[in-house]
Amino acid sequence: MRILVTGGAGYVGGTVAELLLQKGHDVTIYDNLCHGHRSMVPAKAEFIEGDLADRSRLEQILASRKFDGVMHFAALIEAGESMKKPELYFRNNSASTLTLFEAMLATGVNRLVFSSTAAVYGEPESTPIREDAPLRPTNTYGESKLLVEQMLTWLNRVHGFRYASLRYFNVAGAIEGRGEAHEPESHLIPLILDVALGKRKSIKIFGQDYPTPDGTCIRDYVHVQDLAHAHLLAFEALNDRDRLIYNIGNGHGFTIREVIESARRVTGHPIPVEEAERRPGDPAVLIASSEKIERELGWKREFDKLDDIVSSAWKWHQLRYRVTG
Secondary structure (H helix, E strand, O other): EEEEEEEOOOOHHHHHHHHHHHHEEEEEEOOOOOOOOOOHHHOOOEEEEEOOOOOHHHHHHHOOOOOOOOEOOOOOOOHHHHHHOOHHHHHHHHHHHHHHHHHHHHHHHEEEEEEOOHHHHHHOOOOOOOOOOOOOOOHHHHHHHHHHHHHHHHHHHOOOOOOEEEEEEEEEEOOOOEEEOOOOOOOOOHHHHHHHHHOOOOOOOOOOOOOOOOOEEEEEEEHHHHHHHHHHHHHHHHOOOOEEEEEEOOOOEEEEEHHHHHHHHHOOOOEEEEOOOOOOOOOEEEEEOEEEEEEEEOOOOOOOOHHHHHHHHHHHHHHHHHHHH
């Protein structure tokens, strides 16, 4: 199959593109490189630099190649930033995604896997969170993704637009040759590993008074390779079904302090901690139930243990540090 991957110069999109190529598919990556890196584009993928808001460009690309579908990752992803610049997130994540959908409809490309987020649930009533839980985001990032899901519901109903929406929280770990590196970095595990590498003095813990066993937030971490496999399964399932919504997660939650302790075990570094106030929009506990995709599509995690996830990331970060300094 020939697949367009938007945001394929990023961490998750690039990993999915690599797995698609390994499965023998043809991949075209479309990315404006505002946060992605040209080095993250797999060597065998076609790369086109462009913006998601450029409808005429998208239509030209979609019309000039016989794409079987699109995997859509291009988005801004920082929940904290979204609470300071909500307009930026609605423009990039919601409005520009609608432009992509318009281009797909205009060119007859009728299959999409959407990289959503479990942040659409907000503060859950119970955990682990299931797909039928209320959708009440507590930050603009989650709201911008929920707007896209609402668009997809109507496009499916009116136009028969086939889509899968995958909701996940914290992606971590690395595969050979590619891992997580954002500029600036804001995700917990890469930040912790930067401390172990001597690039930062300490790691901040935002909030110590949450209703959790040690007072810090609980989050669900899924390995990027397991997540990538879920995207491939969902894309294939759209051959027979026209609307899929799945949570993707580890099924186990870890407090911030537990993640830090895991990194201490893996790296052998003390990793000093700096305590800070809560950030707005941070729910106390976020754990996703993946029972539905396991049952319906046979998805299985290869990486269940937090230490294994952190260890794969640590190996990649060490290599990257040696190369880049």
